Amino acid sequence: MKKIDWYIFKRYLITFTAMLFMFIPIGIIIDVSEKVNRMIENKVAFKEILIYYYGFTIYFANLLFPIFLFLSIIWFTSKLANNSEIIAILSSGISFTRFLRPYIVGATLVSFITLLMGFFILPDASEKFWAFKFDYLTKNGEERQTSDIFRQVKPNEYIYVSSYNAMSKTGFDFFYEKFNGNKLEYKLYANRIKYNEKTKDYTLFNYIKRDIGKDNDIIVKQEKLNKKFDFEPDDLAPTIYAAETMNIFKLVKFIDKERAKGSSNLDIYLVVLYKKFSIPVSAFILTIIAVSVSAMKRRGGMGINLAIGILVAFSFVFFDKIFGTLAERSSLPPFLAVWFPNFIFGILAIYLLRNARR
Incomplete structure (x- = not known):
């Protein structure tokens, strides 16, 4: 120069x-x-x-x-x-x-x-x-989507909550559906789901499970049930600004994961x-x-x-x-x-x- x-x-x-x-x-x-x-x-x-x-x-x-x-x-x-x-x-x-x-x-x-x-x-x-x-x-909660949350947590598994409170880690009108190809295997419903920090599981209130059979469906009802799932509370409602806090490598993986979940x-x-x-x-x-x-x-x-x-x-x-x-x-x-x-x-x-x- x-x-x-x-x-x-x-x-x-x-x-x-x-x-x-x-x-x-x-x-x-x-x-x-x-x-x-x-x-x-x-x-x-x-x-x-x-x-x-x-x-x-x-x-x-x-x-x-x-x-x-x-x-x-x-x-x-x-x-x-x-x-x-x-x-x-x-x-x-x-x-x-x-x-x-x-x-x-x-x-x-x-x-x-x-x-x-x-x-x-x-x-x-x-x-x-x-x-x-x-x-x-x-x-509280302004940084998250808190209503009508639909997500794919695995290739054939889907969840939905009508509303979610990030502070109490509680969701309402919870649905969980498991498919085998295009066929529904079973469906869970709870009018409330709460994450437990100590036991790392979820408490389902007014729990209903419907197993889809060839001739008849099997329905199981319980007032309260503790159950483990393969998704985290943040999978229900991740922070909207989450992408801004990740380096380029984590961000690309995160986007691929969110795309698979139908975010x-x-x-x-x-x-x-x-x-x-x-x-x-x-x-x-x-x-x-x-x-x-x-x-x-x-x-x-x-x-x-x-x-x-x-x-x-x-x-x-x-x-x-x-x-x-x-x-x-x-x-x-x-x-x-x-x-x-x-x-x-x-x-x-x-x-x-x-x-x-x-």
Whole structure:
């Protein structure tokens, strides 16, 4: 790399890092001001608060990563343009594509770090962030699906509960069905099922079992019965944020397991998986857009470029959130929803790059 490449590359990384250190403390201060009353009410230990804000810092940085990256590039590239440094560089015979090289190298490094963080560091931070939030800041059970839960626990075994209480580990209107191929072997019903921590089994209340026979069915009824099953209480209602707390290897296995069980939260988990790859790719797209927008010297100076940058960055985050929610709440395929913002802004990046090269 030439001196000018190192100069731009260092400015890229230094400005991006400075942007993170500038905005993250602001986010923490705002979060503290909103939640301090709940923390005092729940008598949260100072150590727990520190652990929470470790998770919050990484979670917040990952969430607003596109905005931080985009604004940092807009900022220092606009300064280069206003000081006529870009004009001097291009006048020396360097093409605009060649001028982009240190930006792409910087985007590659940032993208790689973001990828590793999403795979291994963010899950641990997310676990601390969500665990604290639901232990101290929200109502119990909000992190779970608690009604009309249908799951496949084994290839031929299915369970259903009409409602589930995570605190007491109790489900209501419990059904368990065992099939042999397409034929139903037997069916269990209990109007209430409760998990026992000590004995690691379940207590069934008003238990009814129907064995399906060739000629006659055999029905067994008991007021109360203790029985072991091959599923855990969390299999009845796993936390919605469970996927965010797993590294990439555990997440892939978890999704395969949830797909086999017919989980209603599968699309939520797939969105988490796909975003681990789409967010690093967005670093390249946003870098090209930011350079193309801010490389031109404008009459309004840096303020115009920053205004455009803020508009584009928040539009990207808006699209990302909207389509992520659509994937979770509608029939829109998660893969399409997660990658659609990158596709749209990728087209915008190509258009702006061609325009800037002219």
